[in-house]
Amino acid sequence: MPTPDPVPLTVITGFLGAGKTTYLNTLIRQGLPRDSQIVVNDFGDINIDAELIEYRDDRIIRLGNGCICCTLGGTLAEQLAQLLRLKPRPGALYIEASGVAEPARIADIARVSRQLKLESVVCLVDASQISHHARNRYTGDVWRAQITACTQLIINRLPADDSIEYAHALDVLRALNPHALQALNDSWGPTPVNPVPATDRLKPMPPLPSLGEPGWRSVSLNYASAIDAARLERLLHEYADVVLRAKGILARLDRNGSQVLQLSGRSIRWLPATRAAAGNYLVCIGIKGARFDELSAELMQLECNQDPVTQGSKTAMPADSQAQ
Amino acid sequence: MSITIFSAKRIHTMNPSQPEATHIAVRDGRVLGVGPLEAMQELGDYTLDQRFADNIIMPGFVEGHSHALEGAMWNYLYLGYFHRIDPEGLRWAGADSITTMQQRLREGAETLAPGEPLIAWGFDPVYFEGTRLDRHLLDAAVQDRPVVVMHASLHVMTVNSRMLQQSGLHQHPGIEGIMLDAQGQPNGELQEMAAMHAIFETLGVNLFEAVSAPSTLRRYAQVARNAGVTTITDLYNPLTDDGIAALRQVTGEAHFPVRLVPAMSALAWSPEQGVERLLHCLELGNDKLQFGLVKMMTDGSIQGYTARMKWPYYHDGHANGIWNAPPEALQRMVQVYHQAGLQLHIHTNGDEAVELMLDAVESALDLWPRADHRHTLQHCQVIDHAQLRRTAKLGLCLNMFANHLYYWGDIHRRHTLGYERSRRLEPLASARRLGIVTAIHSDAPVTPLGPLFTAWCAVMRESASGEVLGVEERVSVAQALEMITLGAAYTLRLDHKVGSLEIGKFADMAVLDQDPLTIDPAHLRNIRVLATVLGGEVHANT
Ligand SMILES: [Zn+2]
Numbered sequence: 084m085p086t087p088d089p090v091p092l093t094v095i096t097g098f099l100g101a102g103k104t105t106y107l108n109t110l111i112r113q114g115l116p117r118d119s120q121i122v123v124n125d126f127g128d129i130n131i132d133a134e135l136i137e138y139r140d141d142r143i144i145r146l147g148n149g150c151i152c153c154t155l156g157g158t159l160a161e162q163l164a165q166l167l168r169l170k171p172r173p174g175a176l177y178i179e180a181s182g183v184a185e186p187a188r189i190a191d192i193a194r195v196s197r198q199l200k201l202e203s204v205v206c207l208v209d210a211s212q213i214s215h216h217a218r219n220r221y222t223g224d225v226w227r228a229q230i231t232a233c234t235q236l237i238i239n240r241l242p243a244d245d246s247i248e249y250a251h252a253l254d255v256l257r258a259l260n261p262h263a264l265q266a267l268n269d270s271w272g273p274t275p276v277n278p279v280p281a282t283d284r285l286k287p288m289p290p291l292p293s294l295g296e297p298g299w300r301s302v303s304l305n306y307a308s309a310i311d312a313a314r315l316e317r318l319l320h321e322y323a324d325v326v327l328r329a330k331g332i333l334a335r336l337d338r339n340g341s342q343v344l345q346l347s348g349r350s351i352r353w354l355p356a357t358r359a360a361a362g363n364y365l366v367c368i369g370i371k372g373a374r375f376d377e378l379s380a381e382l383m384q385l386e387c388n389q390d391p392v393t394q395g396s397k398t399a400m401p402a403d404s405q406a407q
Numbered sequence: 408m409s410i411t412i413f414s415a416k417r418i419h420t421m422n423p424s425q426p427e428a429t430h431i432a433v434r435d436g437r438v439l440g441v442g443p444l445e446a447m448q449e450l451g452d453y454t455l456d457q458r459f460a461d462n463i464i465m466p467g468f469v470e471g472h473s474h475a476l477e478g479a480m481w482n483y484l485y486l487g488y489f490h491r492i493d494p495e496g497l498r499w500a501g502a503d504s505i506t507t508m509q510q511r512l513r514e515g516a517e518t519l520a521p522g523e524p525l526i527a528w529g530f531d532p533v534y535f536e537g538t539r540l541d542r543h544l545l546d547a548a549v550q551d552r553p554v555v556v557m558h559a560s561l562h563v564m565t566v567n568s569r570m571l572q573q574s575g576l577h578q579h580p581g582i583e584g585i586m587l588d589a590q591g592q593p594n595g596e597l598q599e600m601a602a603m604h605a606i607f608e609t610l611g612v613n614l615f616e617a618v619s620a621p622s623t624l625r626r627y628a629q630v631a632r633n634a635g636v637t638t639i640t641d642l643y644n645p646l647t648d649d650g651i652a653a654l655r656q657v658t659g660e661a662h663f664p665v666r667l668v669p670a671m672s673a674l675a676w677s678p679e680q681g682v683e684r685l686l687h688c689l690e691l692g693n694d695k696l697q698f699g700l701v702k703m704m705t706d707g708s709i710q711g712y713t714a715r716m717k718w719p720y721y722h723d724g725h726a727n728g729i730w731n732a733p734p735e736a737l738q739r740m741v742q743v744y745h746q747a748g749l750q751l752h753i754h755t756n757g758d759e760a761v762e763l764m765l766d767a768v769e770s771a772l773d774l775w776p777r778a779d780h781r782h783t784l785q786h787c788q789v790i791d792h793a794q795l796r797r798t799a800k801l802g803l804c805l806n807m808f809a810n811h812l813y814y815w816g817d818i819h820r821r822h823t824l825g826y827e828r829s830r831r832l833e834p835l836a837s838a839r840r841l842g843i844v845t846a847i848h849s850d851a852p853v854t855p856l857g858p859l860f861t862a863w864c865a866v867m868r869e870s871a872s873g874e875v876l877g878v879e880e881r882v883s884v885a886q887a888l889e890m891i892t893l894g895a896a897y898t899l900r901l902d903h904k905v906g907s908l909e910i911g912k913f914a915d916m917a918v919l920d921q922d923p924l925t926i927d928p929a930h931l932r933n934i935r936v937l938a939t940v941l942g943g944e945v946h947a948n949t
Contacts, residue, residue, distance in 0.1 A: 099733060160604035161613045168611070182733035191582050191601030196608060197575045221715075221734045221763060224727060330679070332746075343747075345679055354683060354747070 089200040090167065091116070092176045092193040096186045096229045097207030098216060102239045103179050106207055116174035118142065120166055123179045124159060142173075160192065167198045175202070183225045187232040206233035206263070210252045211240040217255065227259055236263040301368040302379045306386045308363075309334040312342075315365075315385060316351055322369070322378040331365035410434045410453035411943060414444070415464040417922060421893050421907035431464065433914040436694075436942030441908055458945075459938070463922045465888070466908050467637025467915035467939055468858035471806045471895035472752075472785055472848035475641040478627030479618045480528050480852045484515040486556060487529030491855050494629035502530075505538060509548035512556075516549045524553040524570070524610055528852075531559040533818065533871060541588065542568045542595025555606060557614075559814075561853060562711050563598045566606065571595060574609040576602060619650035624657045624667070632664040632946050634857045635917035635936035638896065638905050642752060642785070643702050644669040645676075646684060651691060658695035664939065664946045666915070668899050670700035670752050674732060678743035685749055694913075694942070697901065701744050702785075703753045704731040706760040709788060709823050710815045714757030716789070722825035727759075734763055741767040746775045750900060751782040752806075758789045765797050772801060783898045786850075789828055792837060799841040804898045807833040809847035809864040810854040816870030830877035835865050839886060846895035847887070859923065862887035863932035884928050916940040 093110075097103050107121070121143045144166075166173065176199065180189060186204050193201035206229050209216075216226040230236060236256060242248040312335040319326055329346040335353075343354040344365065367382065369375045411433045418428045420441055432439040432447050440447055447453065481493055486508055489501045502508040508530070516525050532540060545554050545567035553570035557563075571577040577593055579585055584599030597603065607613055617623050624641075631639045644650055646669065657663055671685050681701065688698035706728050707713020712721060713728040720727045730737070731754075741764070744751055751768075755761045761784060768782055783804040784790070788811055790798070798805060811819070812833055820829040831837070838845045847865050849856045865887040868876050882890075896906025905913050918938040923931055938947040 099735065158600055158603070160600035161607055161615075164604055164607035165613065167608060182736070183730040185729060188583070188599060188601065191584065191599065192604045195576060195579045195582050195585070195601050195605045197605070198608060221759070222730070225730065343679070343682075352683070354679075354686070 087172065087198075089196070089198055090173055090176055091202040092178065092190075092199045093202045094178050094180055094186050094189050094193075094204045095207070096180045096184055096205065096233065098182045098209070098212070098222075098226065098229075100212075101207035101209045102237070103207055106205065106237065107177060107179055110177070115177075118171055118173055119175040119177060120144070120169075120173035121177045121179070122163075122166070124181045124184065159189065163192060163199075167196075172198075183222060184229075185225065185232070186229055190232065203235050204233045205235045205237060206230055207237045207239065208256065209240050210238050210242065210248075213252050213255055230256060230259040230263070233260065233263050236260060301366065302375075302382065304331075304365045304367075304382055304385075306333070306363045306365070308386060309336045310363075310385050311336050312338070312353070315344075315382075318378065318381050318385075319346055319351060322374060322381075324370075325372065325375045325378065326367060326369040328369075329365065329367040332363065333365060334363045410439060410450055411456050412444070412447055412453045413456050413458075413464065413916075413940070414460045415918075416461050418464040418908060419466075419888070419922075419924065420909060421466050421889060422909040425909075428908075431908060431914070431916075433940075433943040436914055436944075438908055438910055438912050438914050440910055459918050462937055463919040464908070465635075465917045465919060465923075466892045466906055467917050467941065468635045468891050469638045469846075469893075469895035469899065469901070469906055470631065470634075470636045470848060470851070470856060470858060470891075471640055471783075471846045471898050472642050472808075473640060473851040473856055474643055475624055475627045476615060476618050477630055477852040477856060478623040478625070479615050481626055481630075482617065483557075483614075484511065484525065484527040485529050486511060486527040487559060487855075488531050488534040489855065491529070492630070492633045494626040494633075496629075496633060503534070505535070505540070505544055508540075509544065512545070512548040512554065516552060516554075519552070522552055524555065525549060526555045526557070526614065528557040529559055530556050530565070531814070532563075533814065539594070539596070540565045542566065542571060542593075545595060553610070555610075559853065560708070560710060562708070563596065564603070564606065565596045567595065570606070570609075574605045576605050619644065619647070619653055621653045621657050624653060625663075628657070628663060628665045628667075630851070630856055632939050633936065634859075635919070635939055636665060636856065636858060637915035637917065637939055637941050638666040638668065638899070638901060640700070640899065641667060641669040642700075643672045643704075646671045646688060646698075651688060654696055655691060655693070658693055662944065662946075663695060664941055666695045666697070666901075666905065666913075666941070668697050668700065668901070670702035671698075673701050673703045673740055673744065678740050682743060682747040682749065686747070697899075699750060699900065701749050701751050703737065703740060703751060705737055705753060705755045705764060706730060706757050709756050709811075710818055712823070715759040715763075716757040717759045717762065717791075721823055722828070723822045725823075728757055730760075737763065738767040738770070742771050742774065745771040745777065745780065745782070748777075750780065752785050752898075753782065754785045755790075756786045756788055758791055758794065761787050761790050761794050765794060765801065765803075768801055768803060769797070778802075781844075781898060781900055783846075785848075788833055789824065789831065790834065791831070792834075795834065795837055795841055795843065798838075799843050804844045804846070805838050806846040806848050806895070806898055807835060807838070808850055809833050809835065809861050810849050812864045812868050812876055813871055814854050816868075816876050817872045817874065820870065820874065820876065831880060832876055833865070833868075834877075834880050835882045835886075835890075836880045839882060844894055844897050845890055846898050847890045848895075857932075858891035859919075859934050859936075860932045862891050862923070863928070865890065866928050866931060884923055884931065887931075888923060914940060914943040 095103050190201055190204050193199040217223055310333055331344045332341050333344055334341055345352045413431050418431055420426055428441045430444045431441045432450055440450055485499045486502050488503055491499050502511055550569055553573055554567040556565045571593055584602045585593050586596035588594040658667055673681055692698050706715040712725045715728045753764050755764050781804055783806055785806050786808045787805055788808055819832055847861050849861055865882050866884055868881050893902055893906035896902040905915050917936055920935045920937055938945055
């Protein structure tokens with residue numbers, strides 16, 4: 084039996100919030116090979132990454148981790164083997180790796196597999212977080228390993244190019260990986276993502292929007308007192324065309340105790356939060372535009388309407404959420 | 408309903424109000440009374456069952472950390488150094504020399520169709536120092552088909568030349584995890600997921616596909632029964648719909664010999680999905696099936712150098728281990744499950760992983776104070792004393808991997824931990840001094856299931872080479888017995904139903920040929936389990 088052409092594998096690494104999903108969406112918009120398979124190997128609280136990828140649902144799988152200390156099942160090695168048994172075989176594989184993944188270990192899979200070939204290992208770095216990540220006692224070493232192992236380093240949120248922080252950021256990154264091609268996020272958008280060779284000619288970039296995507300918007304609200312759940316549900320339904328996801332832990336006027344709210348797709352679910360939550364908050368993610376702004380305003384009113392007295396000091400404030 | 412009274416030479420009840428007795432009365436699967444026979448005349452008509460009159464009865468053992476994967480391993484050829492009892496009760500002699508191993512591989516190959524791969528498990532390189540199992544040794548046994556030998560640790564395998572050839576791995580020296588011989592050629596030993604992937608890819612099947620099938624669960628229950636275990640966890644079950652159906656099916660079968668306590672693998676779901684799934688499962692249990700536990704994986708293993716260690720990290724200078732998920736994600740998971748009122752069992756091997764989870768539990772308790780949460784740190788093999796004091800304050804339970812003292816103690820002493828830290832490997836006595844509820848476990852199939860052996864490890868603290876690791880952390884036999892019964896039951900939130908023999912609790916017992924409390928502690932591991940009783944039903948040795 085002749086061995087079919089190997090499937091190209093791209094590994095996308097980087098910490099939470101570094102812009103992995105945005106990068107992947109850019110690639111998608113530029114066109115992926117036919118029947119590409121996207122594997123999102125991530126966890127998280129508000130895990131909307133997988134839902135924000137603009138690709139065929141049946142070609143995106145979300146992969147929780149198995150046990151890394153033994154083969155208790157669900158390992159990436161097993162799951163990739165399973166994917167390659169799909170008919171038709173994927174035209175290309177993209178792995179959006181978990182924030183703490185060791186990309187070298189994933190890349191090795193492609194290096195030894197007869198069915199895969201390694202296309203590239205991309206690492207996204209949030210320049211504004213460099214000193215934070217480098218010093219983190221729990222994850223500093225993984226952060227460095229990701230930068231060291233990549234073939235393409237993409238830097239977001241660079242400070243102004245005449246600042247000390249700018250020079251420092253580049254020094255840190257170059258010391259870790261002098262060979263990686265440094266592509267900047269200014270080459271995104273309509274033009275293809277092409278690796279730009281390492282160069283001193285780096286330009287400061289405006290920070291990415293909160294969701295890293297011009298089309299998305301999110302609003303976070305903290306309420307000081309219980310809210311009218313029925314009214315909230317009505318609002319979320321009324322604006323269903325612009326709301327992608329909402330979640331929160333909320334005190335309800337009609338119930339004792341806190342409830343966890345979850346909206347995905349068209350369904351709203353309330354789960355009992357069995358203990359009184361410290362917060363009373365709602366996060367809402369949707370499509371940027373006038374209607375979403377209207378919704379935000381309405382959500383802010385939720386509390387004020389029912390109890391004008393609380394208006395003032397601790398009223399709900401919109402805030403950009405770190406949704407990625 | 409009829410009453411059965413079992414007599415015994417001695418019953419160790421684990422009930423502090425009446426630690427010892429001679430008779431136990433059972434009705435409707437539950438303990439109706441424990442005491443002398445005279446005191447039982449008042450209970451009504453009974454049948455006296457004297458078959459255990461010369462034996463010792465204890466509460467059925469509770470294994471608080473093991474995996475149903477044990478049941479799936481027996482699909483493959485056993486190659487361990489020590490003897491091990493298979494689910495059918497067949498005793499497999501230990502393959503204690505390379506020659507024996509080769510002979511067994513040859514015999515195993517003969518039972519398969521031509522060309523069909525031979526897969527074996529349980530090989531432990533620790534006992535073959537000086538000889539490295541390589542492809543040549545395997546080729547000398549079997550070369551007409553692929554051979555895969557999985558090591559006991561489950562993260563290393565050795566394959567023969569045919570397997571290397573078929574997977575193409577022979578062309579890939581220089582990849583981490585493909586071990587090389589003196590000539591720089593792959594020697595057949597494979598580690599890490601890259602090499603594993605190539606093997607799974609070539610075999611065309613996942614080795615553990617059947618892990619949640621009913622047949623696997625039945626085998627698992629048999630292995631448990633053989634070891635005197637009447638309540639057992641499956642501490643990493645994804646709780647898929649099929650998996651839940653299988654659990655309900657087998658526990659609904661007449662004569663199923665154990666109670667199962669699956670813990671949902673948290674990393675298989677988003678925290679929100681996980682909470683929802685588990686709350687839904689709470690309704691689906693029965694007398695032999697209890698849901699409610701969540702299992703989180705924080706880091707890897709010490710012997711695999713994937714555990715997250717605090718300074719100065721590994722004794723031999725190896726790089727620090729890896730996180731199984733981003734620390735912030737792990738901390739958030741603790742918050743979500745804790746606030747939902749669920750109970751967490753958290754895998755933490757290295758002391759840095761322990762630190763992260765102590766921080767997480769502490770902040771979860773700040774936000775949502777909760778008495779009696781019984782969150783349990785699992786393994787916590789090198790937890791330090793400051794961490795133990797925090798553990799006590801936070802009301803956490805510990806379930807330590809006592810079998811490591813024996814199986815990897817020498818490795819820890821020499822390579823991973825060094826002298827001082829190997830003194831506090833599994834610091835059980837310290838945990839007891841602080842009043843922490845503590846259990847001990849086998850983590851089967853990583854080490855063989857056998858609570859009495861595990862208790863022996865906790866009492867003697869001897870490594871395989873006979874070195875005692877930290878005499879100060881030895882516990883008494885009575886304390887060790889509590890850890891494999893009531894202590895483990897408490898960590899599963901089942902101490903009101905199992906773990907001791909007292910009125911109203913399930914009539915679950917282990918029948919032993921010798922008395923663990925009078926025997927020389929050094930012989931604890933040699934005590935034989937003659938039978939178990941589950942809900943009053945006798946499951947005698949096959
Ligand atoms: Zn385990």
